[in-house]
Structures are given as structure tokens and as C-alpha cells.
Amino acid sequence: MKAKVLVASVFLVFLAATFAQEIQPPKEENKREADLVELIKLDKTIKLDIRYATSNNFVGRAVYSEARAFLQRPAAEALVRVHRKLKKMGLGLVIFDAYRPWSVTKLFWEVTPPEKRNFVADPAKGSKHNRGCAVDLSLYDLKTGKLLPMPSEYDEFTERASPSYQGGTQEERRNRDLLIKVMQEEGFTVNPYEWWHFDYKDWQEYAIYDIPFSEIDSLQKKNKKRSSAKKPGRP
Numbered sequence: 313m314k315a316k317v318l319v320a321s322v323f324l325v326f327l328a329a330t331f332a333q334e335i336q337p338p339k340e341e342n343k344r345e346a347d348l349v350e351l352i353k354l355d356k357t358i359k360l361d362i363r364y365a366t367s368n369n370f371v372g373r374a375v376y377s378e379a380r381a382f383l384q385r386p387a388a389e390a391l392v393r394v395h396r397k398l399k400k401m402g403l404g405l406v407i408f409d410a411y412r413p414w415s416v417t418k419l420f421w422e423v424t425p426p427e428k429r430n431f432v433a434d435p436a437k438g439s440k441h442n443r444g445c446a447v448d449l450s451l452y453d454l455k456t457g458k459l460l461p462m463p464s465e466y467d468e469f470t471e472r473a474s475p476s477y478q479g480g481t482q483e484e485r486r487n488r489d490l491l492i493k494v495m496q497e498e499g500f501t502v503n504p505y506e507w508w509h510f511d512y513k514d515w516q517e518y519a520i521y522d523i524p525f526s527e528i529d530s531l532q533k534k535n536k537k538r539s540s541a542k543k544p545g546r547p
């Protein structure tokens with residue numbers, strides 16, 4: 313009996329060790345330090361609808377403990393320029409997701425059936441969301457606060473999600489095409505499977521991060537201190 317327990321515990325330890333080895337984000341050399349900026353700190357009128365902080369997402373439960381959206385500084389600043397351009401048309405950006413810690417990407421992969429995995433990133437390669445250079449978003453009407461109709465729902469894993477899908481209403485396609493146009497003008501590229509997902513042009517400069525939202529503020533403070541210490545003082 314005792315021997316059986318021993319064998320079982322050795323096996324469990326072995327399993328745990330294998331699992332622990334697996335849960336590491338891929339490492340890359342010569343990447344920039346994370347400089348994650350909270351979008352609403354740059355413009356309060358950017359609307360947040362962080363679906364992964366609610367149960368209204370494809371996982372069916374909250375995977376973020378805080379409804380917040382961050383991007384690397386150049387991408388965040390470009391996004392604010394898009395938002396301000398839209399303001400003149402009575403529209404604004406609504407953010408579903410931005411920087412995503414790597415461990416959440418891993419969870420998405422595990423809960424997605426193999427035939428649907430072209431909609432989620434392989435954790436072995438990481439996602440551009442993990443680099444803080446991808447954003448999921450749509451348009452809203454500044455007056456009513458309502459989302460504009462689009463050819464598919466957010467995170468709808470069907471052909472309707474394709475940016476070149478020709479079905480749906482003319483109004484839906486027009487809204488989608490407007491979003492793609494204004495984003496492209498500021499250096500973002502739309503994903504071939506998802507009209508709502510955009511990558512920022514500098515994404516290769518950044519690593520795959522697994523920094524939780526709760527640690528970003530203190531990290532930014534530390535970075536600020538370090539960069540002001542680096543600046544030359546008196547000659």
C-alpha cells in the first residue's frame with residue numbers, strides 16, 4: 313500500500329515538474345523594455361468594454377481581474393490620433409482588449425478546440441497582444457454611446473469576422489471599412505480573420521510579456537525614476 317502511495321506521489325511530482333517547465337513565455341533577445349501606457353490616461357473619451365474582465369467572452373468567465381487597457385507608448389499614441397480623427401465624425405473607439413499577459417494567451421489556447429485555433433495565438437509563439445502592440449476594438453456613436461453595427465460580433469469565430477466578408481448589410485460593411493481605413497492611416501494592420509484585431513507596426517521591437525495589470529503602474533513608476541536618473545544633471 314505504502315509503495316503504491318510513493319509511486320503515485322513520485323508520478324505527481326514528475327507531472328508538476330513537466331507542467332512547470334511548460335509554463336514559460338518564449339524568450340527573445342534585444343527587445344525594448346515594456347512601456348505600457350493606460351489608454352484612458354491619454355484620452356478619457358476612449359470607451360472601454362473589456363470583455364475578458366466579464367463573463368461575456370468566449371471562455372465564459374472573467375480572465376482579467378481588472379477592466380483596463382494598455383498599449384506600448386507609440387501604439388497608444390497612434391491610437392489616440394485615430395480616436396481624435398473619428399471625433400470629428402461624431403464617433404469614438406471602443407476597446408475590447410489591448411495588452412494581454414502571456415498566461416492568458418496560454419489559457420485561450422487550452423480552451424479552444426483545434427479546428428478553431430486560427431482565431432487564437434499559439435502560446436509557443438506568443439501573441440502580438442502579449443507584446444502590447446495589438447488591440448481589439450470597434451466604433452461607437454459619441455452621442456448615443458452605442459456600438460456601431462458590424463458584420464459580426466466581437467470574437468465571433470465565423471467567416472463573418474473576416475475583414476473581406478461581403479455579406480451583412482451595407483451599413484455594417486461601411487462601418488467596418490471605415491474602422492480599417494482610419495487604423496491603417498496610423499500604422500495599424502487588420503488581422504486577416506478578425507475585423508476587430510489590429511497590430512501596430514513596431515510589434516517586432518517588443519518582447520512577449522507576462523506582466524499582470526496590477527503590476528503595470530509600479531513598473532511604470534520604476535521606469536520613470538530610472539530614465540530621469542539617466543538624464544545628465546549638472547555638467
Ligand SMILES: [Zn+2]
Pocket residue numbers: 409441446447448508509510
Ligand atoms: Zn486580438
